Amino acid sequence: MQALTNRNKAVDRKPMTLWEKMYIPSIMKGMSITLSHFFKKKPTISYPEEKRPFSPVFRGLHILNRDEEGRERCTACGLCAVACPAEAITMEAAERKPGEENLYREEKYAARYEINMLRCIFCGLCEEACPKDAVYLSETFTPANFTRETFIYKKQDLLIPDPKTEPEQYQKALGSRAKKN
Ligand code: SF4
Ligand code: SF4
Numbered sequence: 001m002q003a004l005t006n007r008n009k010a011v012d013r014k015p016m017t018l019w020e021k022m023y024i025p026s027i028m029k030g031m032s033i034t035l036s037h038f039f040k041k042k043p044t045i046s047y048p049e050e051k052r053p054f055s056p057v058f059r060g061l062h063i064l065n066r067d068e069e070g071r072e073r074c075t076a077c078g079l080c081a082v083a084c085p086a087e088a089i090t091m092e093a094a095e096r097k098p099g100e101e102n103l104y105r106e107e108k109y110a111a112r113y114e115i116n117m118l119r120c121i122f123c124g125l126c127e128e129a130c131p132k133d134a135v136y137l138s139e140t141f142t143p144a145n146f147t148r149e150t151f152i153y154k155k156q157d158l159l160i161p162d163p164k165t166e167p168e169q170y171q172k173a174l175g176s177r178a179k180k181n
Helices: 025-040 079-083 125-129 167-174
Strands: 063-064 088-097 108-116 135-137
Touching: 063 108, 079 125, 079 167, 125 135
Parallel strands: none
Antiparallel strands: 063 135, 088 108
């Protein structure tokens, strides 16, 4: 039969010599390959102690952003959900009540906001669609887990720490990819 590629090799069926039956050349050859690796640079890293830097265009776990006064930016307009090709985002809108101006920036806010990370393809279209800089994809990734329910990220899982009460955690979560308004 004609071969599909020219990578095939004919099998050598000659009987082995006594020297070959002792396997010494093959063992020596194998050992020399192993030894040569001792002097090469390690291609692996000791994760989690050591971490590789992410690419500048890496798109990771979503963050629901706050403004500089700590108020939630999301106005539950639904544009991110409409833009999402994986239909991974769901939300419920609510009206801001008098006295809640310090919590929500707009008159309408997301009382419930969920992203299904098992559906998400991390395309970043939700970030592109958002007119309020309220959602962006951060420089961290979704941690592994054992149950499907834990991959449905709720609003409290996605909200960035309050810059007024937790400034350090806020800056850390903000990273370098957030738009500076
Ligand atoms: S990153 Fe893409 S797939 Fe994931 S929630 Fe946003 S729009 Fe949907
Ligand atoms: S995250 Fe942005 S696009 Fe999505 S509902 Fe909130 S304000 Fe609208």
